[in-house]
Every structure is written in C-alpha cells, then in structure tokens.
Amino acid sequence: MKKVTLAPDGFTRQLTTVNGQYPGPTIEVNKGDRILLKINNKLGEPTAIHAHGMLQRGTPWFDGVPWMAQCVIPDNYEFTYNFTVPVEVGTHWYHAHETMQYVDGAFGALIVHDPDDPYKAEYDEEIIVMLNDYHHTNAQVLLKQFLTPESKGEVVRKIDTSTKAPLGSKCVDNAGLAKFEFVQNKKYRLRIINASAFSSFLFSIDQHEMEVIEADGEYTKRTKIHHLPINVAQRYSVIVTANQPVDNYIMRSEFRKNCMPEAAASLPTIKAIVHYEGAPDGPEPKDNPWPNPLSRCVDITLQPLKEEKIPEATKKLEFTIDFHKNATGVVKAFLNESTYIPDINFPSLDKVFKKKPINETSANAYVFTENGEVVDIYFVNTGEGEHPFHIHGYQFWVLGTGRGYKWHLESGLLMQLITLPDEILKMQPPKEWTKLCELGER
Missing domain, CATH: 2.60.40.420 (Cupredoxins -  blue copper proteins)
Incomplete structure (x- = not known):
C-alpha cells in the first residue's frame, strides 16, 4: 500500500492505493479457497484492511477493523491476513478500515465464484462496475x-x-x-x-x-x-x-x-x-434515460432464491438514531444517546482474550452469551436523511421497513456485538496478530 499521484477523472491528486492502482486490483477466488492478503504498508501512516462480506468464522482477528478486531498495522511493516471462504459466494469488496483511507482510493473488488451458481448458465460474461463518490480533496x-x-x-x-x-x-x-x-x-x-x-x-x-x-x-x-x-x-x-x-x-x-x-x-x-461491438467511436451518446419511478428514498424489495423460515426472536433490541452536538459542539451520531468512541489502545477482541470487561458506555458493546440466540434489532431514525447499516460476521433477514424520521462510522454510528465470549476464549489468535498491539506499545 502506498500513496501515488493519479488522475482517474482527468485531474491529478494524491491517492491512497493498493499496488499503486485505483481502484485496487480485483481479487477473484472460488468458494472454499484460502485468501492471503499480504499488506506491505508504505503509506506513512497506520492501516488495516477489511474483506467486506467475508464472515471470518473461526478467524475473527482477520476482520480488519481497528480497535475492535485488531491493532493497526504500523507504517513500514508487513502483515498477512489469512482466511478461508468456506460458505461465502458472490460480489464483495475489500477496503482500508483505518480512518478515511478507502475514500482516498484504498479499495477493490473481491469476487467469490460459486461452482454451484444457479444462474451460471444465464449469462455469457461478467463485468465489475464500481461506484463511488470520488473527491478532489483529501x-x-x-x-x-x-x-x-x-x-x-x-x-x-x-x-x-x-x-x-x-x-x-x-x-x-x-x-x-x-x-x-x-x-x-x-x-x-x-x-x-x-x-x-x-x-x-x-x-x-x-x-x-x-x-x-x-x-x-x-x-x-x-x-x-x-x-x-x-x-x-x-x-x-x-x-x-x-x-x-x-x-x-x-x-x-x-x-x-x-x-x-x-x-x-x-x-x-x-x-x-x-x-x-461494431458501433462507431463517436461523440457521447444522446441521453435517453428510463423514467424514474423511485421518487422516495426507498430500497427495492427482493426475495431470497430459496425460501427460509425465520425463527422467533429470543431477544429484541431497539436503537434510536440521532445526530446532534456533543459536549464540544461537534455534530455526532448517537445510538440511544451513546456515540461510539474507539479504545485506541486496547481492541475489543483482545479484551475478550484477556478477560477484560467492555463496559464503557462509549463502546456501544452488546454481549450475547447464549448459543442459538435470535435477535431482532429495530432502528428508529428520528432525524433527516438515511443511515445505512451493515453487520460484520453475519447474514440476516430484513424483517420490515416503514416511514419514520430520519459519514457514518466516523460520526460514531456504530455498535459492537460480542458473540459467545466463552467460545472465543477457546480460540488461539496468531502470534502475528498479537504482535501488532505489542508494536503499538513501543
């Protein structure tokens, strides 16, 4: 990883890149493969890489989220993420998860091909289309x-x-x-x-x-x-x-x-x-857009290919989303009036291994100790705008949506789910992962 000057839209600027490319190189694997991401950090600042969509079952230390799943990778240091994809398939991506590095270009596609893809006979070729809100300012x-x-x-x-x-x-x-x-x-x-x-x-x-x-x-x-x-x-x-x-x-x-x-x-x-193929390389085509039926801020409704029975919930959590000024006058995001603040000296996963409590209100941490728990999570948006959420390590059901009230991670709109800590204690993190936190203590 290094910073280079590129001009993807015709104007030069310094970008944070993977292998000097924008976007970074596409990673293509098959279901069941092992992925090794060797990170040689030459950015002049710490970093971490998250493989978005990979569940990391059995390898939570390679999820790539600083101060939750790991300590950061120091500058001028090498670290390898090493994990398998036994169940994951489909379209995913990888990106830096330290501050705003991926916004400056540190991201790329991660495709897991499925030998049992039910739609494989329905198309001739694949094309990757990456969208982002590219900025000229760092x-x-x-x-x-x-x-x-x-x-x-x-x-x-x-x-x-x-x-x-x-x-x-x-x-x-x-x-x-x-x-x-x-x-x-x-x-x-x-x-x-x-x-x-x-x-x-x-x-x-x-x-x-x-x-x-x-x-x-x-x-x-x-x-x-x-x-x-x-x-x-x-x-x-x-x-x-x-x-x-x-x-x-x-x-x-x-x-x-x-x-x-x-x-x-x-x-x-x-x-x-x-x-x-065969069309002239002429001027830009004339606009002929489809009429836009999506006047409201809504998602499309989809159904899974295979019907699934949704189990009854054993626990329900409700979170009210709000944005307002904190004690310093900065507008931050709050879940039930708590804005997430990372512990930059002690990752949450490391606390679990060392049997340290994660009880700071600002950690927004929720611990689940019962195997097989089914949790319904309700988000109530009290302000303007929309606030997308995704969850690491799980696939989930969308139970419903409705009209309500309306950056997000850097604003503190985050919560941690600590699942089966006693089972985590039975695991052995790799020495290379443990060493990252030791390097930060120097």
Missing part, C-alpha cells in the same frame, strides 16, 4: 471540516465545492468516460459495488432492462428493474441482455438526492458508455 481534510461545530453534520455542504479541481491540480487530456464493451445478443452479469463514503446511487443503463439475481452475496429470485438503488457498501448482481441495436448507450449513476441533504442538488449525474 478525505482527511473533508473529515476535519465535517467534524467541526460549523459543519452542522451536513457532509455534502463541505464536499460539493470539491467537484471542481482544486488549485494546483494538473489536467490530463483525453481522460474520457469509462467504457464497457458489449456484443449484441450476449448476456452480461454486472457485479455492481458501491464503494462510497456517503452517497447512495441510482444505477441504470439507457434502454436496457436489468434482472437482479444477487444481493450482498445472497442469491435472489429474478426481479426485473430499470433502476437499481444501491447504498454505501451494498453489492448487487444484475443480468443485462445486449438486445438493442448496435450503438453506444449511456450507463448512469445518479446521486439519490432525495436521500441526501439539500446541498446534494448540485451534484452531477455520473456517466459511462456501453459500447456495442
């Missing part, structure tokens, strides 16, 4: 602006001016739009990944219908759509048939402005080109 600068009393917690008010290149940035000619190659009448599985810091998108291809077949590594029943709403960290697979006349078409990613603060109104539609 993410640490944006975060510092965001976490000030003046920001009022509205990150877009701080980032909308950065859509123009900052002073001193060099222009690289002929950067052009991203281009995806289609062959008429072929069927394509698009693996779409939202690697944004903050933004929800509405993805579509002019004049091309899509069929959703996978969401976050889970197969779904076929669902025909024209627009795909995709939130931060979500992944979908859709099948697209190249059944239009040989020509060029616009692939578009629109900011879901009705899910964002008012300042988002100035954000542009991001475009790429779908180029049919």
